[in-house]
Amino acid sequence: MTDDAILLETRGLKKNYGAVVALRSGDISVRAGEIHALMGANGAGKSTLVKVLTGDVTPNAGTIRLEGREVRFNSPANARKAGLASVYQDVSLVPLLTVAQNLRLTGTTMAAIRPWLEELELGDVDLAEYARDLPTPTLHLLDLAQALASLPRLLILDEVTATLPADLSERVFRVARRWRDEGRSVVLISHRMTEVKALCDRATVLRDGSTVGVVDLASSGQEEIVSLMLGPAAASVVVSEGAVADTAPAPKVDPSPAVEVRGLRSGLLQDVSFTLRRGEVLGIVALEAQGQADLFECLSGNRRPDAGEILVQGKTRRFRHPHEAIGAGLVLVPADRALALLRQRSVLENIALPMVNQLKRWGLINTRAERKRVKAATDRLEIDTRAGSRVMRLSGGNQQKVTIARWLATGFVTLLCFDPTRGIDIRTKEQIYRVLRELAASGSAVLLFTSELPEIQLACDRALVMFGGRVVAELTAHDATEAALLRAAHGLERGGTGPAEAAS
């Protein structure tokens, strides 16, 4: 592990899309036989760097050196030939071809990929199935298996574990370790600090499209990475855990329930009942695919449940369209911003969208009143609207804030947040949680699903843990430690609140 064993080195890689600079100066140096983390807030340029490295997009400037020789790839296939293979964040199997045909496109032979399918425990996947018909985690693993089959000297994993449940992530890590042990290299992009700490040797940190530092993970802590990610100006904003809940005004719990759910069943959701009161933030905790998504689908009116009922302020409601749920005061903030935003439209139009969805609002718009409401919402969430003529030019964090600001401007009773902080930098997260606390304090109800367990104590008053489509535990914020939540989320019995047998 000396400096002369450098496998890949880049200098000043730059990529801009029109006027938008995605990558300003990407420098990364990967040694042979190491797992190298690539870190940075959303929009820092990690994915762009990966795409440039593997020829998925062409850089505007900069050089890539592979074992000292300058290389230039014009497609991922070329990069693969040179020994760089990547598993991208978004699945890159052609959906309408079978898995076998996908393999044939890259020229991967069955003999080459078979051991890796075994290694990743994909042996019984039917290769004659259309890629479209397989679940996303399987596709990610297949993508990985195929990358491995070309025996790359450098394997790049871009947020592969973000969609994978813990047991499948472990398979990926196993392979990554094996790769390192064989003297090859891995570049790993992940937002999960614990993952990075446990697995990686060094980390390159990007901020605003530029490399701001390289950290040796053996000797330094995660504070160093975080402060690099945030930059000198923002470092002071970082709050310690629990600060949000402490500074927010004490919630006055209004006894009137905002939403009651009774025996709800739909998709993976088996039988769920709970009450969400005004003035509280109720957390939902669950591993992947325990029915939480179906719960939010039903509550937001996007789907009619198979059984059970939803009571809004005491009255049974059957939503046929999100329009009706919104009318009843239930509004949704989804994790995937791409689903919620009009990319080509302005911040104002995005925020004002729900305001015009009633037929009686189809006429002339009162622009002044509208601008006032939108401004109040953007100010409250501190949205940077300088690039606001098109939402797609905003950073990821600002985009997510727009999806929340929309409902602040429109008005609601119950805010349904489905993992609103997925892949967002710490500063924005903290802002979002502060706003959620304030909303609860002013009498709204908030239902929050989050995949990051420490955030439950940070933002919630209560937490429900779901497992196998049922609520298996209810914890107060005080008791909802990471350990307690994890135990419950894995269906491990703690205090007799629910069935403990594995539902799958």
Place this chain on the structure above:
Amino acid sequence: MSAQAIARPRVAPNVARLLRRNAWTLGTYGLFVAVMIFTVAIHPNYGPFEVQSLVVGALPLAFAAVAEACVVLGGGIDLSIGAMMAVANVVAARYMNHHDFQTAILVSVLVLVGGTLAGALNGVIALRTRVPDIVVTLAMSFVWGGVALLILPQPGGGAPDGFLALASGNVLTPWIPAGIVLLIVVVGAIWIPVKLSRIGLALYAVGSDRTAAFRRGVRIGPTRVFSYALGGFFAACGGLALLMSTGIGSPLAGTIYTLSAISAIVLGGVSLAGGRGGVMGPIIAALVLTMVPADLILSGTDPNFGQVIQGTLIVLVVMAGGLAPLLRSRRRAIVPGASSG
């Protein structure tokens, strides 16, 4: 979530899966059989002559449909198929007129090469200018239409009898029209090798998902141009078939085939979004679209209703096709991870 949920066991046996994937095409075959039965029922003397005229009448549309299918499968669309057919048609009619069979074949070969190049040109323009292909090919339909008028301002020209017999004759028995043999030979000789080779796979991949195809190592630009060139080739075939079925060249006769071809591919199970379908469905659909108006006229309907019937048929079939998935599953989930339906 656990390993079982990830590695899905082979629940569906291969036959069921095959049926599921080709449900629409099978439906087209069923429609064809139904229409055929109806035809024979209302037309007791249905015989070789009727089969013959059906094939001759449907041949240009069948080629046009295959041409459009090649482009649409690759994720594009070509609204100039009909105009390219017109060009091929008038070039052939003008230069074959009063010549022998050999010359006619030579002219045909040149026309086919020209058609391929014309199709490729459409593709290159769409690719280089980055103007949406609908717009490019709509405009190119004007250009090719003008070219056809330049070559032959009035309907006219002709072809040697031997050449016409390629479509209107029969093979071995009167029940096997030469036209259908021609169609099978030409489409088979070109499409089967394409489909089995990597370029065919690439074509489908590009039509299905360009980004994913690129990452799988497909060269997007050349593949797209290839699909347009293939479309141009079959459009030229269509133009020649038009000459075979009418006996003369006409600068305007081709134009209606663009819309009919799109109707045929949709009816034949090719997704306009690209990547799904084949060429057999569109060919069968072309036969259906030719038979239905003829049948209705036979059964006493005003012949002028032909177009109305064709339009209604397309809309109804597509509506039915759109309704089925609508009833089966609800809408797309807005919360990622929610199970569907």
Place this chain on the structure above:
Amino acid sequence: MSAPATGLRQGRWVAFQGMLRDRPSLVLVGVLLLLVLAIGVIRPGTIGPSWVANTILFAAPLGIVAAGQTLVMLTAGIDLSVAATMTAAAYVAASQSYFGSARAVLLALAVGLVVGLVNGLGVAVFRVQPLIMTLGTGLVISGGLLVYSLNVSHQGPPAVPDIVRYVGAGKLLGIVPVSAFLWAAIATIVIVGLRQTGYGRLIFAVGDNPIACRLAGVRAWLVLLVTYVICGFLSGVAGLVLVGAINAADLSLGDVYLLPSVAAVVIGGTSIYGGNGGYAGSLLGALILTVLSSVFTLLDAPDPLKQILYGAIVVLLAALYVRTTGDDG
């Protein structure tokens, strides 16, 4: 000395490009002026008030039908039945004039509304791809019109109602075309409507991201339905204006408007993928295409050549637009 100067010049050039990117309609105005200039050069003395009046007169049907097409294309759709609808409306008006102008005009507009409603139901409720749906209705209309023409002829000779002729070809004070007022009114309503009304916002929203619309409670099907109805109605109006200007109806009257209606919108910068654009550009596009036709007429080019040049220039203009607006469109 020269280095900073070139730097400055480059800086200005970049700024100029940036300005064009933000205001692509400036390019369109430039192209329009260039074409007018060309006419002035080819035949000096042509350009004058009456030439302008006539150009607007010829452009009005295209401009009006392009308004409907713009709305539909903003929702990421396309209406290929506009030409057939124009013809049908025009022919119905002419053939019904025997029973009075009011009835003729109302029936013609009803044709447009019904076609729009059918298209809208197919696209919005049954989710048929707009291309297929409108293609099918286009076939049905032209076929139906043929049958209709064979069955109504005995009720009296087709004649364009006076009121239609006045709107299509009349001139106030002998110079200002009446259709210009109608066009201006429609243009104002469409432009202001798109920017300042809730419905206008929803058109852009539906074209940009239907899932986001659903999430925000927007009933996209309603927006689509209304949009196709409006497009059908405007096609009917355009057909009336056209038949008024030409003063004769036949069964292929509107056919030549199919490509121009799409081309005017695309040249005008409305994305065929929806969510971005507007009518001001389409309006300029309609004027450009009309002036282009008159350039060809002045050059006395043979018809086939005209057609070839027309198609080629449409591609060129669309490409020019894509180039000036850059990557993100």
